[in-house]
Amino acid sequence: MRKTIRWQKNPIVAWRAIDGETVIISPSDNVMHELNETGSFIWRQIDGRCSAAEIAGMLAAEYEVPPEDALADTEALLQQLAASALLVTAAAADGAAC
Amino acid sequence: MRRHLGVPHVALVRRPTQTLEFSIGSVPFRVFFPNDYMSDREAVNTLYHSAAARYAAFQGADGEPFAIRVVDSDELAEGVPDFSYEWQEARLHCRAGEAVFSGVRHEYAFDSLLRMLFSWILLPRSGFLLHAATVVRNGRAFVFTGRSGAGKSTLASLAPEGSVLTDEISLLRCEEGGWRAYGTPFWGEFRAGDVNTSAPVAGIFRLVQAPENRVAPLRQAELLRVLLPNVLFFSAQPAAQRRLLEILGGAAEEIPGHDLEFRKERTVWEVLPA
Numbered sequence: 609m610r611k612t613i614r615w616q617k618n619p620i621v622a623w624r625a626i627d628g629e630t631v632i633i634s635p636s637d638n639v640m641h642e643l644n645e646t647g648s649f650i651w652r653q654i655d656g657r658c659s660a661a662e663i664a665g666m667l668a669a670e671y672e673v674p675p676e677d678a679l680a681d682t683e684a685l686l687q688q689l690a691a692s693a694l695l696v697t698a699a700a701a702d703g704a705a706c
Numbered sequence: 707m708r709r710h711l712g713v714p715h716v717a718l719v720r721r722p723t724q725t726l727e728f729s730i731g732s733v734p735f736r737v738f739f740p741n742d743y744m745s746d747r748e749a750v751n752t753l754y755h756s757a758a759a760r761y762a763a764f765q766g767a768d769g770e771p772f773a774i775r776v777v778d779s780d781e782l783a784e785g786v787p788d789f790s791y792e793w794q795e796a797r798l799h800c801r802a803g804e805a806v807f808s809g810v811r812h813e814y815a816f817d818s819l820l821r822m823l824f825s826w827i828l829l830p831r832s833g834f835l836l837h838a839a840t841v842v843r844n845g846r847a848f849v850f851t852g853r854s855g856a857g858k859s860t861l862a863s864l865a866p867e868g869s870v871l872t873d874e875i876s877l878l879r880c881e882e883g884g885w886r887a888y889g890t891p892f893w894g895e896f897r898a899g900d901v902n903t904s905a906p907v908a909g910i911f912r913l914v915q916a917p918e919n920r921v922a923p924l925r926q927a928e929l930l931r932v933l934l935p936n937v938l939f940f941s942a943q944p945a946a947q948r949r950l951l952e953i954l955g956g957a958a959e960e961i962p963g964h965d966l967e968f969r970k971e972r973t974v975w976e977v978l979p980a
Binding site for chain 1: 925926927930931934935942943944947948950951952954955958959
């Protein structure tokens, strides 16, 4: 069975929520990243315990969006954040769930 | 038996260490130019006297001064620094509440290291340095930010006389009662004279040169995005960046932000909030 990836925020990044949006700075390259309201919602749920599917479920519960779109959007954003090294994979912890 | 040895023709007085005290933004500094600094005594005298003249107007803060030791380039500062930086051949090494400047050969190097140090020690003091001109009008500070060429010096030159705190690098601090802007000795091309004073901040304005004068409000997140690339900051340490982002986020939430489209004439003051 394929292991579910669980992401957590990279502890070295600086981030701040403001006015419904989120600004994230990665010290390694000093690049400023910005998340809109739904991106910020997903960012807030990233805690090392939730899977993409679980975060997508929370997104679909909060916003008017079909579950399959919520999952596709969540997975795409997580990949982008991970590619920018703003996320790291959480240490595998069997049985942990969000 | 005791025998006292000595060199009778050398007076027992060492050349004094030259000390310079000043304060910027209520942060007091004490700079030591030691007597054994550099073989070229003329150079150290020039460095000391030029710094004394530039910072002469900046006096008056209470409290224990932050110590800066200016040393020769061969003398390495000891220990792992809390913060370090290099500017050309000059180096800044900050540790345990004291800074060492080495390899400083002229006033520009001294001023550059001081700005770098200042950006660091402002963190626990809830402040930051911003590429911005600051003009005091009706007792309140108007902060105009933008990169080189955005019009900071132009705007400062159009300001009512004697009210410009700086045309290049502004200092903002969050204090009891709100945000204040302070005069700094850091100037660009337009120098009205050093103004060692402060005023509550009325607003931060992003400069956009345009055919007409117009002011439009910025949302908090937009103001934070305006501030970030214009802040002077030299540390890549995660904890320092987190602290800076916290301070800037607070500023963006608490200070009104605006876009200021302006044409290069005095009428720009008519569109600014009173």
